[in-house]
Amino acid sequence: MTSKYSVFVKFGSNRELSKLELSSLLEKINLKEVSFQEWKQVLLLKLSEYETGRFFNQLKTTGSIVKAGILEFEENIQREKEWKSKLRKLLNETIQRVSAKKKNQLKISISIQSVSNEITTNIHKTVQRTIKNLSADLDLPIKIPKLKNELYEQTPFQYQKENMWRRGFEVTGFVIKSKIFFGITKWVTNPLDDIKQDEGRKVRFFTHGTSIKLARSLVYLSQIRKGETLLDPFCGTGTILLEGLKQSVKVIGIDNDPKCYRASKENLNQFTFQFPSKEKMKEKWIVYKQDSRQLKRVVNDKIGAVVTEPYLGPFLTELPEKDVARNIMKELEKLYTSVLRASKESLRDKAKVVMIIPEYQYSNDLTIRPNVENIAGNSSLDLENVSRFFSVKLPLEIGRTHNIIGRRLAIFRNSIP
Numbered sequence: 001m002t003s004k005y006s007v008f009v010k011f012g013s014n015r016e017l018s019k020l021e022l023s024s025l026l027e028k029i030n031l032k033e034v035s036f037q038e039w040k041q042v043l044l045l046k047l048s049e050y051e052t053g054r055f056f057n058q059l060k061t062t063g064s065i066v067k068a069g070i071l072e073f074e075e076n077i078q079r080e081k082e083w084k085s086k087l088r089k090l091l092n093e094t095i096q097r098v099s100a101k102k103k104n105q106l107k108i109s110i111s112i113q114s115v116s117n118e119i120t121t122n123i124h125k126t127v128q129r130t131i132k133n134l135s136a137d138l139d140l141p142i143k144i145p146k147l148k149n150e151l152y153e154q155t156p157f158q159y160q161k162e163n164m165w166r167r168g169f170e171v172t173g174f175v176i177k178s179k180i181f182f183g184i185t186k187w188v189t190n191p192l193d194d195i196k197q198d199e200g201r202k203v204r205f206f207t208h209g210t211s212i213k214l215a216r217s218l219v220y221l222s223q224i225r226k227g228e229t230l231l232d233p234f235c236g237t238g239t240i241l242l243e244g245l246k247q248s249v250k251v252i253g254i255d256n257d258p259k260c261y262r263a264s265k266e267n268l269n270q271f272t273f274q275f276p277s278k279e280k281m282k283e284k285w286i287v288y289k290q291d292s293r294q295l296k297r298v299v300n301d302k303i304g305a306v307v308t309e310p311y312l313g314p315f316l317t318e319l320p321e322k323d324v325a326r327n328i329m330k331e332l333e334k335l336y337t338s339v340l341r342a343s344k345e346s347l348r349d350k351a352k353v354v355m356i357i358p359e360y361q362y363s364n365d366l367t368i369r370p371n372v373e374n375i376a377g378n379s380s381l382d383l384e385n386v387s388r389f390f391s392v393k394l395p396l397e398i399g400r401t402h403n404i405i406g407r408r409l410a411i412f413r414n415s416i417p
């Protein structure tokens with residue numbers, strides 16, 4: 001069975017962030033160019049078999065991609081007899097392969113997307129019927145997990161809760177223009193792990209914390225290499241540092257607030273103690289209590305990336321007067337510039353700085369934020385304007401925290417002349 005594309009990817013709620021991560025992923029596996037088609041929250045890609053293997057290995061370290069799988073065939077939607085027969089063949093082969101390894105009843109979830117509810121429901125019914133017939137023909141009990149509505153697909157939470165990995169598989173179909181595509185989901189993000197990690201943390205501050213998923217995206221986008229050192233000069237409770245450790249890099253955290261300094265240390269300590277090789281793990285991180293503008297005093301290592309959600313200004317419940325807003329953002333611009341300038345000397349060539357920039361939005365035409373071009377210019381870093389693949393514009397909007405501060409993700413790059 002063949003398709004023009006080999007892999008499908010489903011994005012999270014921030015499509016542009018997922019595309020940015022995907023662009024980083026393709027760079028990481030050394031792709032020079034790629035054929036792709038984008039449709040709604042889905043992207044189809046053409047990868048070789050070797051690239052496909054490397055692609056799936058990377059996914060667990062990304063933060064915003066939701067699902068991905070292998071595309072098995074595409075067919076013209078009008079050629080109903082042909083696609084139904086190919087679908088039966090695909091399901092038959094997959095059921096036989098998967099059921100050989102299962103002791104329990106097999107589960108198959110179905111995810112169909114098209115532009116019309118009527119078409120989606122019809123295809124869903126066809127897939128359901130095919131599964132029921134195969135179940136009878138093969139004399140295998142097969143369960144299709146119930147969802148509130150056939151037009152929905154299992155969320156990653158439901159997928160992991162139902163233990164689909166162990167119990168069966170998900171068949172995925174989309175209709176894009178006149179083509180119908182079918183594939184098998186191969187990877188789904190695991191929110192249960194994030195919930196466990198979040199609830200298990202020794203110290204959490206709800207007003208300071210970066211979400212685990214966002215922290216993972218930021219670390220991934222930094223393209224830091226295994227064994228290098230990541231610096232978070234505003235480390236708070238250490239969420240980014242922890243994601244760094246999980247991605248096998250060494251980490252340095254700095255925070256000037258004694259409460260946050262202790263929180264980061266306790267969280268990293270607790271993480272360290274989960275490892276049999278505690279002593280080795282302990283050598284991989286260090287947290288300093290001090291003002292990051294003077295980070296040169298403590299950072300001697302070469303840094304592979306700076307990744308941070310910095311201080312974003314005072315916690316406000318409503319937008320300040322515009323003059324006040326301009327002053328706050330000017331002060332933040334100065335703070336970020338001095339910290340990046342101080343980091344610059346320790347950065348290796350081509351190292352990236354991935355950081356969140358705050359903004360106050362007054363209307364579609366008026367947003368007040370630090371000037372990223374000035375920050376780049378005054379700290380001798382290059383500002384990235386667009387992603388290598390898929391043309392994602394940067395700095396990228398990533399949504400608000402708990403209060404009225406909007407956030408953008410900016411990427412700077414160090415190039416030593």
Ligand SMILES: C[S@@+](CC[C@H](N)C(=O)[O-])C[C@H]1O[C@@H](n2cnc3c(N)ncnc32)[C@H](O)[C@@H]1O
Nearest residue numbers: 209210234236237239255256257291292310311
């Ligand atoms: C948004 S929080 C960081 C969130 C963090 N990524 C986390 O998940 O917990 C910003 C942190 O910057 C710290 N901070 C503010 N100004 C600083 C400075 N000049 N030097 C070092 N840390 C600073 C604050 O104490 C706060 O913990």
